[in-house]
Amino acid sequence: MKEKIRILLEDQLPLVDLDSETLYQELDSLGVTTILMTLSDEFGILLDSRDATPKNLRSLDSLVALVERKLAEKQ
Numbered sequence: 001m002k003e004k005i006r007i008l009l010e011d012q013l014p015l016v017d018l019d020s021e022t023l024y025q026e027l028d029s030l031g032v033t034t035i036l037m038t039l040s041d042e043f044g045i046l047l048d049s050r051d052a053t054p055k056n057l058r059s060l061d062s063l064v065a066l067v068e069r070k071l072a073e074k075q
Helices: 002-012 029-043 060-074
Strands: none
Touching: 002 029, 002 060, 029 060
């Protein structure tokens, strides 16, 4: 799942270092929105502004955890 998310986001945000542990600090509002929309569309989950927290967007690993949590809630 991590690699799939990496590939999706690299295509959408080529200038963002997805390996950063301070990913949230590198993002502007458009970057945050792009991440939420891309992951929502790809995984069929609902991500909105309440999910756009520094904890959820801290790193690629935290994004994976967010998607996995939302997928589990969906079931």
